[in-house]
Amino acid sequence: MRLAPPSLEDGRHLWRLADEAGLDLNSPYAYLMWCRDFAATSVAAHDSRGELRGFVTGYRRPENPGTYFLWQVAVDPGFRGRRLARLMLDHIAARITADGVTHLEATVTPDNTASRALFASFARERGAPLEWTPLFEHDHFPHVGTDGHEPEELVRIGPLR
Numbered sequence: 001m002r003l004a005p006p007s008l009e010d011g012r013h014l015w016r017l018a019d020e021a022g023l024d025l026n027s028p029y030a031y032l033m034w035c036r037d038f039a040a041t042s043v044a045a046h047d048s049r050g051e052l053r054g055f056v057t058g059y060r061r062p063e064n065p066g067t068y069f070l071w072q073v074a075v076d077p078g079f080r081g082r083r084l085a086r087l088m089l090d091h092i093a094a095r096i097t098a099d100g101v102t103h104l105e106a107t108v109t110p111d112n113t114a115s116r117a118l119f120a121s122f123a124r125e126r127g128a129p130l131e132w133t134p135l136f137e138h139d140h141f142p143h144v145g146t147d148g149h150e151p152e153e154l155v156r157i158g159p160l161r
C-alpha cells in the first residue's frame with residue numbers, strides 16, 4: 001500500500017468508497033473540497049495497481065488545533081481485517097503529532113463494532129487514555145424515514161505519544 005495525502009484525482013474515488021463502505025455519504029463536491037483544503041490532515045491508501053483501498057479524512061479543530069477530528073475512515077470491503085485502517089491511523093498520527101496535535105477525536109454510532117475496535121486498538125497500543133461521551137444525539141439529526149439517524153458518540157484519545 002502507498003499512503004499519501006489525497007489529491008484532487010482521488011476525490012471521486014473517496015466518494016465512491018464512502019458509499020461502498022456505508023458511511024454517511026456527502027456530495028462529490030465535499031470530497032473534492034476535502035482533497036483540496038484538508039489533504040495535509042487526510043490520507044489515501046492505494047494498492048500496487050493504483051486503486052484506492054482506504055482513506056481517512058480529518059482536520060485540526062480551528063478553536064483547538066491541538067485536537068485532530070477524524071471525520072471519516074473507510075477501507076474497501078475486500079481489504080478489511082488486514083490492519084489497513086490501523087496503518088492509516090498510525091500514518092496520520094505520526095504526521096499530526098509532529099505538528100503539535102495531542103488528541104484525536106471521532107464520532108461513532110453505538111453499533112459500529114469495527115470502528116470502536118479500531119479506536120480502542122489505536123489507543124491501547126499507544127497507552128493513551130480513551131474516553132467516550134455523548135455528542136450528536138438522535139434528535140440533533142433531521143427526522144427522515146422511520147428511524148432517523150443513530151446517535152454519534154464522541155471518542156477522545158490522548159495525550160498521544
Ligand SMILES: CC(C)(COP(=O)(O)OP(=O)(O)OC[C@H]1O[C@@H](n2cnc3c(N)ncnc32)[C@H](O)[C@@H]1OP(=O)(O)O)[C@@H](O)C(=O)NCCC(=O)NCCS
Pocket residue numbers: 021022023072073074075076079080081082083084085086087106107108109112113114115117118119121
Ligand atoms: C472500521 C474499518 C475502517 C476498519 O478497517 P480495517 O482495516 O478492517 O481495520 P483493521 O484491520 O486495521 O483493524 C483495527 C482493529 O479493529 C479490529 N476490528 C476491525 N474490524 C473488526 C470487526 N468487524 N469486529 C471486531 N473488531 C474489528 C481489529 O481486530 C483490530 O483490532 P486489534 O488491533 O485489537 O486486533 C472498516 O471496517 C470500514 O471501512 N468500515 C465501514 C466504514 C466505517 O464504519 N467507518 C467508521 C465510521 S466512524
